[in-house]
Amino acid sequence: MNIQDIQEEIVDEFSMFDDWMQRYEYMIELGKSLPLIEEQYKTDDNLIKGCQSKVWVHAELDGDKLVFTADSDAIITKGIIAILIRAFSNQKPQDIIDANTDFIDEIGLKEHLSPTRANGLVSMIKQLKLYAVAYQTQLK
Amino acid sequence: MNIQDIQEEIVDEFSMFDDWMQRYEYMIELGKSLPLIEEQYKTDDNLIKGCQSKVWVHAELDGDKLVFTADSDAIITKGIIAILIRAFSNQKPQDIIDANTDFIDEIGLKEHLSPTRANGLVSMIKQLKLYAVAYQTQLK
């Protein structure tokens, strides 16, 4: 599936919930199932700044696709990054660079979209795209 | 005349005026007739702080009475100090120390009575009383 399709799938899933509690519970579920980053990659270099909780993201190429793994010490943050990774992992760097992120808004996480938000959703997206740019250059 | 009598006299004089303009014009008159301080006493020591204009006051004993002379580079300030000197000069230090200054209010200069006022009326009164205290000790 391409990024657009996955995002639509996520939006569909979230649209089944009536209230924020169900949405957050689902997000926490997703967080718990996050493909965990290997301990060796939990370095300061992989730490995303601007979050109240710690978030590590690691990226590596698998053929021409970029694979993300991540972790966080806070479970809601982990849920958010899990959603991002589901949308962006296993995709071509160029597609990641080009992807828009409106689906965040549509699944009811709009409040997290402020650049000053302590959970750093915006920083996370930026970091994923930065990885994509870096590996894109490498691929060429 | 004692200080109280002089103050009443001043209040009487000012009560003849209908508006501030006449009062100020009279004050300016008084300023022009101020017994001028001798040039040699226009020192930094005799300068009163806290005024926008410069005010010098000099005091000396004449028998058991204190005589003030003063000057200012602004004429309204000079008028104010002239009124003060008329009330306090040629009086015994103890009487100067004890004198109240309500007449300032009664002659319509209340607005000048704020301690933060740039013309320093309050500083002037303080200074005259300080001189009185100093000479009072000297007399004893």
Place this chain on the structure above:
Amino acid sequence: MLETSLDIQTIRKDFPILARTVHGQPLVYLDNAATSQTPNQVVNVIVDYYHRYNANIHRGVHTLSQEATDAYEVARQKIQKHFNIGKSHEVIFTSGTTHSINLVATGFTSFLKKGDEVLVSAMEHHSNIVPWQMLCERTGATLKVIPMNMEGELVMEKYHNLLSEKTKLVFCNHVSNALGTVNPIEEIIEGAHKVGAAVLIDGAQAAAHIKSDLQALDVDFYTVSAHKMCGPTGVGILYGKEAWLNKLPPYQGGGEMIAEVTFEKTTYADLPHKFEAGTPNICGGIAFGAALDYMNQLGFDAIAQYEDELLQYATERLLSIEGLKIYGTAKHKTSVISFNIEGVHPYDIGTILDKLGIAVRTGHHCAQPIMDFYKIPGTVRASFSFYNTKEEVDKLVEGVKRAKNMLL
């Protein structure tokens, strides 16, 4: 119902913000240690200032300037009276506690040398750590830490052992923002003075709860931020003993703080102007005075008594939640509760509580050394003010339970 002589429901009407909703829920504002809310009585003073006598102060001959100056100086006198300060020029207006502390720390640069010691408590806010670290770096003096115990109390025995004739300065907050501990500042001040050291007490957290008599305390410096005691943002004070303020060099250069300026030489103005360079937060200073009026009219005894009831009630209720641990269990506390739930990150709890309309602070509360001491990333901090209610405590407790269920 808790016992109090205050009419809390009427008081709450002074704070329109308390009637708002967050995510569709009535706001429960429990972040008072970060910033307290501002009553109408203070906001009205701000509006009145701009509608009627906004002007630059000092040296103005016109009426507006005079009225603004008088109001500003009356505010200074209110502060003087409130803290029982000897002279009004010992009250220096600043932009807040951080500014106040930096003023003193910078001023001490020329008074310290290598070998001198500076004591700072283990439970300080970054604002009361970093300036002294910078000072020690500049001067070669050594920063020593007065340790704390697991309850979040200073170990006074160790404090007295640290004191020596090398000690030049001691810094400590009156109340810890992260733990709520009320420190024994009388003993700290007395001990420091015995070895000839000066003491700065950071009163940022204390001032909303404790009305201090600074002359009786004999403290050398005391700092306050208006925004933590019903006042506006951007203003605070430094209290300093006259002798110290005369000794310290000016901090900032500018208008008002000088007596005479030529390009060759500048002489400085008298106190308090020496430390008040530039156009100050005039409206803020005046509104700060109004905030003190407001709180004094309620009465600090009544406030402290009621807040203590809230604290006791909330502590008891929160401790009934399994796995909940409170950090800061000193005998003498203000109405601050820092806590965590085993296995849960404070950020997660804060996020769920926010969804329920409950505002708490999470994180290190600008006191990382305390977090390092307890080996935790941070805490959830609920801090209560006199306008909070028992019902709001109940909502907090229910909220924490709900968060726990969702997160574990």
Place this chain on the structure above:
Amino acid sequence: MLETSLDIQTIRKDFPILARTVHGQPLVYLDNAATSQTPNQVVNVIVDYYHRYNANIHRGVHTLSQEATDAYEVARQKIQKHFNIGKSHEVIFTSGTTHSINLVATGFTSFLKKGDEVLVSAMEHHSNIVPWQMLCERTGATLKVIPMNMEGELVMEKYHNLLSEKTKLVFCNHVSNALGTVNPIEEIIEGAHKVGAAVLIDGAQAAAHIKSDLQALDVDFYTVSAHKMCGPTGVGILYGKEAWLNKLPPYQGGGEMIAEVTFEKTTYADLPHKFEAGTPNICGGIAFGAALDYMNQLGFDAIAQYEDELLQYATERLLSIEGLKIYGTAKHKTSVISFNIEGVHPYDIGTILDKLGIAVRTGHHCAQPIMDFYKIPGTVRASFSFYNTKEEVDKLVEGVKRAKNMLL
């Protein structure tokens, strides 16, 4: 009537203070260079802040804190856009121009050494003199003065002669508060950069009249106070080029300005936080943004054009009074007129004008070196804003005549 696209009578309704009386006379407020008045649009933003989303900013997970943070950062972006600043983190919130200048002057301490030269113009405000004197005292650098002529214009030839590879810094105001002169800052900046010197332009007086493009100017530092441009007291900004701000050490220590604190070592946060220690004037910053909105909605071109009409008209009318002398007759001026009447002390004129409801400033205007240059104790200064009218100018002229008659 003067020509303008602005509807002055409607604009005046935004400023309730303009409808008040002083000593029974309608207020004529001509002290705008000291502090400008604040329109309802800005006061309403202040009230709304306290009524709806007052909270401490940054790192707060709750909605109020988030809303306050967003509003504060939006204000920063408005300032960025207004002055065409490259990056929003090049906008540092301060408590005003004096604070901004001191931040830079203190920061340069470790960059200067004996033999280095610092140039400052002859027509500076004390806020732009004293900090550099203090800097030169600390470092042994030499302060040199760019002279001015009798018209109150900088002698640019002399400036270019003063520049050398020894020059490390140049400081100059964009507009002189005492004279109204608009200085040729493009030329000043270009000249300084040719010898590798950094330039700080004090924009306190300019910002209410001239919308500067700071990227086009290529200036290193620029300072502004909100209270002089329809904003609240207690807030301003420092603009600094990113490279300079990264190089300068932090000014104050405290919360927000650090990344990591232990008692052993502290690392500093990124821009702009590195320079924004402690709780800032949150409400003030937000209201500053609203003030820029207000002025931009009127339009700076329209404001400048109308103020210039007022200036020309007032200058002409005042000069018709015998014995009246204007200080500051530069070709390029903002709407400031400093004057004296032969044989009369400025304080006396100011006092009589106040009795007539007319607010002007008298004295040295925190620019003693200018007064020394003209060998006068001070001046009467009338400064006009876009909400002033031709009729108010007429009242000023009549008032001055009346004062003259009374005083001479």
